[in-house]
Amino acid sequence: MKFSTKEDIEAPIEAVFEMLCDFEGFERSAMRRGAEVQRVDNLTKPGVGMTWNAVFEMRGKRRELQIEMVTFDKPNDIILESTSPGLLGKMSFELMPLSRNRTRIIVELEVKPLTLSSRLLVQSMKLAKASLTRKYKLRVGEYAKGMEERYSKMV
Numbered sequence: 001m002k003f004s005t006k007e008d009i010e011a012p013i014e015a016v017f018e019m020l021c022d023f024e025g026f027e028r029s030a031m032r033r034g035a036e037v038q039r040v041d042n043l044t045k046p047g048v049g050m051t052w053n054a055v056f057e058m059r060g061k062r063r064e065l066q067i068e069m070v071t072f073d074k075p076n077d078i079i080l081e082s083t084s085p086g087l088l089g090k091m092s093f094e095l096m097p098l099s100r101n102r103t104r105i106i107v108e109l110e111v112k113p114l115t116l117s118s119r120l121l122v123q124s125m126k127l128a129k130a131s132l133t134r135k136y137k138l139r140v141g142e143y144a145k146g147m148e149e150r151y152s153k154m155v
């Protein structure tokens with residue numbers, strides 16, 4: 001199952017990429033939502049091989065997830081792959097400069113089931129695809145707007 005959306009941001013590509021590299025901010029945000037997040041690599045700067053372990057509650061069940069950065073092409077692409085018992089996930093962020101101060105970001109999320117129970121979960125998600133797609137686009141849009149606001153405060 002795949003979700004995809006794009007947003008145009010009033011900021012240069014380098015600034016947008018730097019904001020996407022605020023991994024500590026993402027960790028804090030997940031923890032505020034009740035997840036346990038732990039970075040498990042030894043890298044000193046962002047790059048391929050960054051890895052996190054996360055534990056969270058979803059649908060009343062404890063879920064464990066390992067996330068690894070598999071592509072880090074500054075300032076164009078970041079791809080994260082996640083594995084959990086039963087599911088594989090891939091999240092990609094592709095940036096394209098539209099002008100000196102405008103950047104398009106394409107955010108894709110793909111989930112693949114590995115077990116029968118995860119196939120049932122993905123099947124139920126497919127039944128609600130329109131609603132989930134709307135929520136996904138809304139969240140990405142809100143994040144893009146927040147990036148614009150952060151950039152306008154930096155300049």
